[in-house]
Amino acid sequence: MSEKEIKNLEEIFEAKIARDEKIEPKDWMPEKYRKTHIRQMSQHAHSEIVGMLPEGNWITRAPSLRRKVALLAKVQDEAGHGLYLYSATETLGISRDELYDQLHSGKAKYSSIFNYPTITWADIGAIGWLVDGAAIINQVPLCSTSFGPYARAMVRVCKEESFHQRQGYEIMLTLCKGTPEQKEMAQDALNRWWWPSLMMFGPTDDESTHTEQSMKWKLKRKTNDELRQQFIDQTVPQADILGIKVPDEDLKWNEETGHYDFGKINWDEFWQVVKGHGPCNKERLQTRVDAWEGGEWVRDAAMAYAEKQADKKVKRAG
Amino acid sequence: MSEKEIKNLEEIFEAKIARDEKIEPKDWMPEKYRKTHIRQMSQHAHSEIVGMLPEGNWITRAPSLRRKVALLAKVQDEAGHGLYLYSATETLGISRDELYDQLHSGKAKYSSIFNYPTITWADIGAIGWLVDGAAIINQVPLCSTSFGPYARAMVRVCKEESFHQRQGYEIMLTLCKGTPEQKEMAQDALNRWWWPSLMMFGPTDDESTHTEQSMKWKLKRKTNDELRQQFIDQTVPQADILGIKVPDEDLKWNEETGHYDFGKINWDEFWQVVKGHGPCNKERLQTRVDAWEGGEWVRDAAMAYAEKQADKKVKRAG
Amino acid sequence: MNKDFLIKYLYGIADNSLILGQRLGELTGHGPTLETDIALTNISLDLFGQVRSYFQYAAQISEKEVTEDDLAFLRTEREYLNVLLVEQPNTNFAYTIGRQFLFDHFHILLMTELQKSTDDTLVAIAKKSIKEVNYHKRFSSDWVKRLGDGTEESKGKMQMAINDLWRFTDELFHTTKADEEMIKAGVGVDVKQLKDTYYKNVSEILEEATLEVPDLKYFQKGGKDGIHTEHMGFILSDMQYMQRTYPGMKW
């Protein structure tokens, strides 16, 4: 293609996005758009898959049948989200095996929040309430992002995440209305998950890269700091209802700005976890690699069987 | 050697045994004596090693620190017994690796009692009381058997077994003096372990082979049925003290014989377990094989290291 | 009719679903593909759903003040009446599939017959369950075929799992005193009558999967009398952990 032709295609592409029309896999798109989407969408898919592990850790120990069923269903939903998101990413011309390779080799990232351990049942509540809560704030704008398959996947994901978030909050509410021991368990979970949840919105705006480009492509509509503020403003009153305390001495309502002021985030910890040195990075990745490698013979068998069946069909037809 | 010379050696050998002198590894002995001893001693050693597993199953769940320490010590003693017995067997010109191979391939047997599962804490008491109790009755006569290394190993083994037996009985006593739940647990363990314990003395005399030869070599002093009767006569009053009931409708004191009469043993079950189809045969053997195969690299490393160290010593000396 | 027998009969059915569901729950996030992960979690969910129906019914007819959770989490090991098959570990994917396959083919026959019970609640549970169990059976049978007629490696693994688990199948057709009472009352299913059909159905699939049908004479039993394998205690120590550690609390 001539440079002019490309220029022309780019203009059509950008006009389409500006008009809020969707880009579809068969449409022409700039290489950078494709790459950025593969990176973000697969990171999102990987987060769903790795995110199954901290919650999966409590399936065998869930305290009631009702909670066990809800937890199983939730983790299953996450596998489902992973599936849509991988499929949506595959429309950009990359295979699922390649995507897994990127995860397993450490080349692709996943949300750092899943590198924290779930050590009490209240953590299951806190994850639903805080982590899914933060995820929704990050993800709702993506329901109208420019890439069609991603936007459509996110509509379904967000609906289910809202349900999970309410379910998580309800676990916390039950604990906080329960015995002093249970309330203490809820407080302890809030203490441990609060700051990592704030980190889910990424570095502060002045440290964040790619924001401008992402805004144009509607991969982003608000900055990290804006989203973080929105999360805090929404979550603090919920903690008040629970009757537990957000672990931030500097947190207070600012009448002037109409927002909560909050304390300093420990960015050293953030970068440590991002770089692979969080409490569970090693275990999470190893678990995924073990599942994948341990399952190779199963996938091979399924492939071999499918081929044999196809052969038989051909023979029968011929 | 001429036939006459052999005949002569045999006479000396038998006279020695008759005089209650010990046969030592360096002494001449008939091939059948050697083979029989390898079979019986290694079977005994294997039983100690496999016998660690049903009790080991409760180490992580022992109900108090005192009981945990006692159980660890007991299982460790069994490993120690295995060690003496393997060493004693090795004096007959067979290597420990060969002995393990026989165990792992299923060629060598071990006591069938260890193919029953330990499913409650009371089983740990019942094993000490009944299984060690039966073992002692089988083994005390071996302290004066004709083969020196075996007799000496047995002196040590029997002393420790008596201690284990008392400890097991004391666990039962504590349960029986405890809550109704605990007493029920003790009764249930007696129900499940009683009959398998009676089977530990082997088939009835009319079905038992080798007895005459074993008597001559002092590997046996009483028949299976005599030993079984001795066990029953000794154990039933102990159950009475505990206040729990031996699960045998036909059990009753016989004034005339001065022994307890007892019900029919389920020999079908006995042979099923001997043939490898007991509740845990597969698991026990697999566990031993896994430990052995999984540990090969460790044993190889230890060997390689020892060789390197020896080389260094030689070099230093040279 | 003796309520205790009915409650024990319910345990006998529900505990199978409970312990198998628990075993499947261990696997979530660890499967060979996302699709099998989702499917096995789904089976686990169905099973726990059934468990809740049975235990809610048992709690309702019980003379004691108990909840479904008391029945699920607060019995001692000797009081769980599931068959030994369902407590066997997830040694590898072939064992997981083999266990499921050998159970599902029993489960579908049981649910089919249970629809004829004189007990309306059981009929309702059976009618609801049968669709789920049909799906389970199709899933596990399909995978037995895939692994059996897949690669040499998968065939070996699948055959080994079937050989190893076969000894637990006979117990599916044993009856306890409670079972016999419930059969007499027209409430329970006489599982002894299902045995031939079961082995016929299972053998057909195994043959289609190019696997050998084991020829065993010795079988294991005990679960129906509460005498379990050594795996059971460890399943329960995790499963009961919260209820035991925080007694009487609501979650």
Added chain:
Amino acid sequence: MNKDFLIKYLYGIADNSLILGQRLGELTGHGPTLETDIALTNISLDLFGQVRSYFQYAAQISEKEVTEDDLAFLRTEREYLNVLLVEQPNTNFAYTIGRQFLFDHFHILLMTELQKSTDDTLVAIAKKSIKEVNYHKRFSSDWVKRLGDGTEESKGKMQMAINDLWRFTDELFHTTKADEEMIKAGVGVDVKQLKDTYYKNVSEILEEATLEVPDLKYFQKGGKDGIHTEHMGFILSDMQYMQRTYPGMKW
């Protein structure tokens, strides 16, 4: 002196022995040789012996009516104060040895210093323990050398275990508020002072074992504040099973 701090200080020491002893207890009957089985069981026994001394002391000074077993078995996960190192699993023999080695070299330094405590009971426990711990240290160091300087395979496994476990070593030298109070009172050992000697000693053995000393900048922590790895819950569910299931009974 605040008794609560002393009790917490005792937990901080005793829980290490408790959880490491528990981990070793899992291995009995499963080791690569009978001799290592006996040795590791022996170490486990020593550790549990120490645990009993600490908890008997803690129970004695506690204002509540508690026994050594209440302290060992009836706390919640967040109340156990052992370091993360000791709860790491027996992934393979190299991990078991590596964990032991990295702990023993700390433990010997701690016991040596604890002999200078102003608390007579602690001095007595330390004096008794030091002989045992010396034996542990010799055993684990010898095996690090055997595996490190054994075969290519064993070297690879040993190096991997050391690399993997190294991130848990820094926490050994952290102090909690209770530690600081006890140090001030002359009762506790200032572990911060042991760090250089520890890394020097450990490095010497690793070098002798022809292994590389890891060069890590990031370390894990949390155990001393009761924030454990996900392994801990499963250790406790087995360990506490009997005491939780049958509360208040004597065994």
